[in-house]
Amino acid sequence: MFRFSKPLFVFALFSASTVALAVDKYDGVGRAATPAEVKAWDIDVRPDFKGLPKGSGSVDRGQELFEEKCASCHGSFGESNEVFTPLAGGTTKDDIKTGRVKGLSSGELPQRTTFTKVATISTVFDYIQRAMPWTAPKSLKPDDVYAILAYLLNLQEIVPGDFTLSDKNIADVQKLLPNRNGMTTDHGMWPGAPASKGGIGNGGKPDTANKACMKNCKPDVLIGSTLPEYARTAHGELRDQNRSFGAVRGTQTLGPEAAKKAADAGTLELATKSGCMACHGMKSKIVGPGYNEVVARYKDQPDAESRLVAKVKAGGQGVWGSIPMPPNGHIKDEDISTLVKWILSGSK
Amino acid sequence: MGEINKQPGRLRAAPENFLTEAQIKDVAAGRRDFLRKSLFAAGAAGAALAAPKVVRAAEGDPNILENPAWTTSLGQPVATNPYGMPSKYESQLLRRESPGLARVGGASVSFAPLQGLFGIITPSGLHFERHHQGWHDIDPSKHRLMVNGSDDSLLKKAKVYTLDEIMRLPSVSRIHFIECGANTGLEWGNVAVPTVQYTHGMISCSEFTGVPLKLLLEDCGVDYKKARYVLAEGADGSSMTRTIPMEMVESGEVFVAYGQNGEMLRPENGYPLRLVVPGVQGVSWVKWLRRIEVGDKPYATKDEAVHYIDLLPSGLHRQYSSIQECKSVITTPSGGQTLLDKGFYNVSGLAWSGRGKIKQVDVSFDGGVNWQTARIEGPVQNKALTRFNTNWVWDGSPAILQSRAIDETGFVQPTYGQLRKVRGTKSIYHNNAIQSWKVIESGEVSNVQVL
Numbered sequence: 093m094f095r096f097s098k099p100l101f102v103f104a105l106f107s108a109s110t111v112a113l114a115v116d117k118y119d120g121v122g123r124a125a126t127p128a129e130v131k132a133w134d135i136d137v138r139p140d141f142k143g144l145p146k147g148s149g150s151v152d153r154g155q156e157l158f159e160e161k162c163a164s165c166h167g168s169f170g171e172s173n174e175v176f177t178p179l180a181g182g183t184t185k186d187d188i189k190t191g192r193v194k195g196l197s198s199g200e201l202p203q204r205t206t207f208t209k210v211a212t213i214s215t216v217f218d219y220i221q222r223a224m225p226w227t228a229p230k231s232l233k234p235d236d237v238y239a240i241l242a243y244l245l246n247l248q249e250i251v252p253g254d255f256t257l258s259d260k261n262i263a264d265v266q267k268l269l270p271n272r273n274g275m276t277t278d279h280g281m282w283p284g285a286p287a288s289k290g291g292i293g294n295g296g297k298p299d300t301a302n303k304a305c306m307k308n309c310k311p312d313v314l315i316g317s318t319l320p321e322y323a324r325t326a327h328g329e330l331r332d333q334n335r336s337f338g339a340v341r342g343t344q345t346l347g348p349e350a351a352k353k354a355a356d357a358g359t360l361e362l363a364t365k366s367g368c369m370a371c372h373g374m375k376s377k378i379v380g381p382g383y384n385e386v387v388a389r390y391k392d393q394p395d396a397e398s399r400l401v402a403k404v405k406a407g408g409q410g411v412w413g414s415i416p417m418p419p420n421g422h423i424k425d426e427d428i429s430t431l432v433k434w435i436l437s438g439s440k
Numbered sequence: 441m442g443e444i445n446k447q448p449g450r451l452r453a454a455p456e457n458f459l460t461e462a463q464i465k466d467v468a469a470g471r472r473d474f475l476r477k478s479l480f481a482a483g484a485a486g487a488a489l490a491a492p493k494v495v496r497a498a499e500g501d502p503n504i505l506e507n508p509a510w511t512t513s514l515g516q517p518v519a520t521n522p523y524g525m526p527s528k529y530e531s532q533l534l535r536r537e538s539p540g541l542a543r544v545g546g547a548s549v550s551f552a553p554l555q556g557l558f559g560i561i562t563p564s565g566l567h568f569e570r571h572h573q574g575w576h577d578i579d580p581s582k583h584r585l586m587v588n589g590s591d592d593s594l595l596k597k598a599k600v601y602t603l604d605e606i607m608r609l610p611s612v613s614r615i616h617f618i619e620c621g622a623n624t625g626l627e628w629g630n631v632a633v634p635t636v637q638y639t640h641g642m643i644s645c646s647e648f649t650g651v652p653l654k655l656l657l658e659d660c661g662v663d664y665k666k667a668r669y670v671l672a673e674g675a676d677g678s679s680m681t682r683t684i685p686m687e688m689v690e691s692g693e694v695f696v697a698y699g700q701n702g703e704m705l706r707p708e709n710g711y712p713l714r715l716v717v718p719g720v721q722g723v724s725w726v727k728w729l730r731r732i733e734v735g736d737k738p739y740a741t742k743d744e745a746v747h748y749i750d751l752l753p754s755g756l757h758r759q760y761s762s763i764q765e766c767k768s769v770i771t772t773p774s775g776g777q778t779l780l781d782k783g784f785y786n787v788s789g790l791a792w793s794g795r796g797k798i799k800q801v802d803v804s805f806d807g808g809v810n811w812q813t814a815r816i817e818g819p820v821q822n823k824a825l826t827r828f829n830t831n832w833v834w835d836g837s838p839a840i841l842q843s844r845a846i847d848e849t850g851f852v853q854p855t856y857g858q859l860r861k862v863r864g865t866k867s868i869y870h871n872n873a874i875q876s877w878k879v880i881e882s883g884e885v886s887n888v889q890v891l
Contacts, residue, residue, distance in 0.1 A: 117659075118608075118609060118655075118659055120605075120608075121601065121605045121606075121608055121609060121659070122599040122600065122601045122605055122656075122659060122660075123599060123600055124597050124598065124599060124600075125586055125587075125588060125598040125599055125600045129586065129600065130586070130588050130598050133586055133673075133730065133731050134588055134731070134733065136671060136673070136681060136733065136739060136741070138590070138735070138737060138739050138740070139737075139739075139740045140737065142590060142591075142737075143590070174543070175543055175544060176543075176544070176547075192755060193755065194755070196751065196755035196756075196757075197753065197754055197755025198755075204751075206746055209745075209746050209749065209757060210745055210746050211740075211745065211759075212740045212745055214740065215740050215741065215742055215745040215746060216742075216746075218681075218741065218742070219741070219742035219746075222678070222679045222681075223572075223573060223677060223678045223679060223742075226544075226546075226573070229573065229677040229678065229679070230677075230679075274755065274756055274757055275745075275749070275756065275757050275758075275759040276752075276756045276757070276758055276759065277758070277759055277760055279750075279758045279761055280763070281758070281760075281761040281762055281763040281765070281870065282685065282760050282761070282762055282763070283685055283687070283688050283719065283720055283762055283763050283794075284668075284669075284684075284685020284686065284687040284688060285668070285685065285687055290668070291668070291685065291687075292685070292738065292760050293760070296763070296795070298765060298851055299862045299863070300854035300858045300859055300862060301852075301858075302844070302852040302853060302854045302855060302858055303852060304800070304802065304811075304844070304846055304852050305811070306802070306810070306811045306812075307810055307811075308809060308810065309808060309809055309810070309811070310808065310809055313806070313807030313808065313809065313840060313890055314857075314890065314891040315807075315888055315889070315890060315891075316630070316856055316857075316889040316890065316891040317630035317631040317888065317889040318631055318878070318886070318887075318888045318889075319631045319634055319775070319886045319887045319888070320631070323631070323632055323633060323634060324634050324886070326539055326540070326634075327536075327538065327539065327633065327634055327635065327638060327776075330634060330635060330776035330777075332532055333532055333533070333534075333536065333553065333555070333635065333637065333776070334532055334533075334555055334556060334776070334777060335530070335532055335533070335556055336529070336532070338556075339772060339773070339779075339785060339786070340772060340773050340777040340778060340779055340780070340885075341777065341778050341780060342532070342776060342777060342778070343776050343777060343778045343884050343885070345634070345776070426528065
């Protein structure tokens, strides 16, 4: 009994203190946000336009701003596919009538643009306001956002060239979006209440129903697709993306020639980054000797590598003339070793 | 990394980095002097080592017969690396980009090297990355979390919290996977990428530590009757936003995390504060979290109205698709790897489900005609990666390896044929089809799709 009495006593104390100290308020933690703070950060705009700032902007003003701030990435007409996927294009007058972009199902659309997808113009306003331009997010005033959006809507032939978009008419414009009826929430991938209870979706019912068959599950194995040769090599040398020991090895995908080329390119970059190329050419003297000259001098010396490593590290003078090579304490030992090996193997 | 012995059934010499093809031939012919030389050159940087005794191969492995430098010299002192780093021999497993996937590094993805990871925890430095407008290393003393309502009736008091304050609150630590909704998205139409790093590497799993969001909302006096949605917003340039259902917050599962695998979050993963939304695609786990707004309607933000919407063959897009459904993949052996030998292998992989725990994983070696149930390793946790293993003796003939996960709801991971039948091939997001790896006689493993 004695064995148990002590823990029991401790437990009793603990229970009592739990009751005494039970908190549902976290005193001293957090403070009220000031109205100015909330205003500064709460900039989101919902599909019902809650949060929309007052303001307006014309298509013409938008064109000026777009050319100045947006076109370098998106192209003058929002058509560019160089940096980001295109903003504009891909919809028809008929789509604006029906609210469904036909190209999405007909297969005629080579690539989806923002306006072939978006069903709510609030989304685009909100995003431009919070995240654009790419390198200076949140630098646009509400009037600028209205103007840029007006220009995009005009590019998409949703509004005329003399249009001015404002907080007063933006809800009407939303009703013209070419894909406004193009969204469905009838799926099982929303983790909250279903539509039948005021939420979204079907309550988590999946759309596939595989069976856990164990034996003789099908008559034959249908291969739908195999790895194309270009894809096998497009991700570099796969051998070097796996450990060099263990149960398996990475498959050599590039061959020794290509692998050496890739390694050489990496080492040249290392040499440049480390400052070597400022004084040494690969095939010619600059301030110091060319790497070809180094190879010629050291090629028959068995300890060339260790001597050169020491020389690169500590610096030196005299072998190649009076201009000294400075010590290179800033370069890591293994990098020096890599560089010396590369030089001695005929740097390329 | 050692010896290349002639073994019965050996298919090819190990492609050791320091052996040329000619040298490999030499080894096969029994000439191996150069091997010892290169070994010592590599091992001791050419210095301070006594001349090696000449050892004939017949006497045994020189790695045993001749003690290496690390056995015969003094090692380095403690705290040589005050923040430890992996071995210099572990340089191959890195986060990598898939060429051509994104044209701007600030809005791109780097994939985790699943082909070489063990267990279920992703090392923080190898956690996959997805940024929407680049990443920053935010000064935690200047970071704030604001909680407010879309209007005043939803919340008694809008509040601001500092890290000092958040870290005083009762905390939870939980292991969860995070998977980008677009993971395996490159493969919807056909095989496109060679390795599991690129097919499935937009997933990672960590122990996260933080404060249930429910606690903060209740501290602000949330009105759960009216406020049925939460908007989470980041502090980066994109100030990325996503809508999250209040049901998940009320369940206590959603939390505001500062810890990851025992240390603070890494900057690339949202330092100093991110949202953890278990089972839901990564985009909802808002990084650099600076604001939570409670609302009575969903928000249709850019990443739930222009991107992260799933195109169906009908031309409709599924909006607010969030849950990562049950999925699995074999990581060893996997595409872009080569089996060196016939014989025994421990086939290993990962399974997970956004709807709860993994119940069972089956593995097939014949492209899905016959299946056997794999061993599940370690504790099976809610919405966390689960490691499975199974024994395999490879007889050298072609094989197609597959894994098929079943979660606690009874849902069975679908085949490509089943998935495409309902969703077509242009969905981009939420591809959870059964992955197939083909093994050919040479031992090379490659990515194929079985319908």
